[in-house]
Amino acid sequence: MAENKETTSAGSFTSAMTLSQMGINSVINHGIPISFTNEALDVAAEFFNMPNETKMCLASSDVREPVRTKMGNYAKAVHELHKKLMEVVFESLGLRPDYLQEDIEHGSQVMAVNCYPACPEPNLALGLPPHSDYGSITILLQNHQGLEIMDGNGKWQSVPVIKEALIVQLGDQMEVLSNGRYKSVVHRAILNSVKKRLSIASLHSLAIDKKVIPAPELVDKQHPLSYKEGSFGDFLHFLSDNDILEGRYIDTLKKNAEIEFM
Numbered sequence: 001m002a003e004n005k006e007t008t009s010a011g012s013f014t015s016a017m018t019l020s021q022m023g024i025n026s027v028i029n030h031g032i033p034i035s036f037t038n039e040a041l042d043v044a045a046e047f048f049n050m051p052n053e054t055k056m057c058l059a060s061s062d063v064r065e066p067v068r069t070k071m072g073n074y075a076k077a078v079h080e081l082h083k084k085l086m087e088v089v090f091e092s093l094g095l096r097p098d099y100l101q102e103d104i105e106h107g108s109q110v111m112a113v114n115c116y117p118a119c120p121e122p123n124l125a126l127g128l129p130p131h132s133d134y135g136s137i138t139i140l141l142q143n144h145q146g147l148e149i150m151d152g153n154g155k156w157q158s159v160p161v162i163k164e165a166l167i168v169q170l171g172d173q174m175e176v177l178s179n180g181r182y183k184s185v186v187h188r189a190i191l192n193s194v195k196k197r198l199s200i201a202s203l204h205s206l207a208i209d210k211k212v213i214p215a216p217e218l219v220d221k222q223h224p225l226s227y228k229e230g231s232f233g234d235f236l237h238f239l240s241d242n243d244i245l246e247g248r249y250i251d252t253l254k255k256n257a258e259i260e261f262m
């Protein structure tokens with residue numbers, strides 16, 4: 001987890017590459033034109049510089065209702081990248097690279113565009129509390145350092161900004177699909193005392209109402225079924241009924257879990 005090293009470009013993905021070669025939960029080169037990433041960050045900056053009244057005109061209380069932006073080039077490019085990454089992850093699990101291809105094709109992509117103003121006392125505040133993303137894969141772009149990933153020892157590791165690289169994180173859906181072989185990444189965002197920070201998280205999931213279950217191929221005597229089914233829609237209900245600080249949705253899906261929410 002969080003190796004923070006550059007690996008390979010998207011152009012050279014091959015089906016034989018292993019997870020660590022790919023740098024999953026890490027920083028990767030990706031083959032997406034720098035003009036697309038720059039444009040996405042410019043659009044984000046432009047949005048956050050707009051007066052509040054203008055932003056309110058675009059507001060919606062329904063996460064299913066998309067807001068139109070000019071991030072199309074970048075959004076499409078990361079959608080393609082995530083499909084390649086899914087193939088590599090499935091292969092690393094011993095599944096066919098085209099596993100769930102149809103569902104992935106009809107899946108959802110949510111672009112979370114975050115702005116963290118500079119904070120004179122960053123140690124007294126947190127940009128985004130610890131959480132894991134629900135989807136299968138998150139591809140994240142940041143203009144300044146601030147993302148931290150929890151390592152295997154429960155310590156926070158800062159993810160550096162590497163020029164022309166993106167951050168890849170596995171989400172809860174991949175933990176379920178892999179029957180726990182892979183764990184979703186717990187991460188948070190911290191604040192900077194002088195710099196305003198922008199990040200764009202592209203969260204990729206199967207379709208909103210698709211119930212996700214562990215791949216039957218990964219369930220056997222040594223690896224009993226460890227998760228109940230859940231969908232992106234169920235996750236959104238969980239979010240509206242629970243405080244993000246009190247627990248993660250993935251914990252409610254774990255079989256024999258002691259924690260029970262709602």
Ligand SMILES: O=C(O)CCC(=O)C(=O)O
Nearest residue numbers: 112114146147189199201
């Ligand atoms: O700003 C960041 O680096 C993290 C964003 C994030 O975790 C999210 O939007 O889910």
Ligand SMILES: [Fe+2]
Nearest residue numbers: 132133187201
């Ligand atoms: Fe996140």
